[in-house]
Amino acid sequence: MLRFLVGGILNVAVGYGSYLILLHWFSYEVAYAIAYLLGIIVSYVFGALYVFRQPMRWRSALRYPLVYLLQFLLGLILLRILVELVHMPQQFAPLAVAVLTIPATFLASRTIIRMN
Template structure:
């Protein structure tokens, strides 16, 4: 199997980042909408699940150009687990170890989590590309 060129990987990373921005905006908009009639935790969970579902289909179609399957859909939440663990560790290191401010720490940690999240996402959504 031929080695993937840098250009498609760059396109995937850029598209992955754009989908992430769309996903975040969708989550926040839905959260605010659901907050009108639901308690904040209910609004959060429902908005999170819906935006994650949208993220799955957007990444399947535009980032990896692959057919969405039930298996991929069921594995996709692992990308969020990796993101959560990476950002949590990042916030701890930035604030607890480096003694930097806590206001921007989540943004820096989130940016640092993109590569790890992308790799897990790519492994789930396009396993043949990841193996190459």
């Protein structure tokens, strides 16, 4: 799990850094899209080789974006629960969502990367 957290920090740094660099040449929407895709690639490579110590495979690489879809959908549900039912301030709810989705993201990443 510690390696997963280190990978997440690395991924945020690469994604955000890429976004800032790409803003020099592209609109913010295009820069965000490219940086997001780069983040998925970095996350897969780092996750496969360092976090879960598995060989990279085309099959798992093609499935890996499903982790991000799962993370987004789960995060959206949790965000609504925290804001609407728990009455957490909208400014802080995404931080709680990020922490709460770490276990699901870890398990989904591990499952997909380890699939043959």
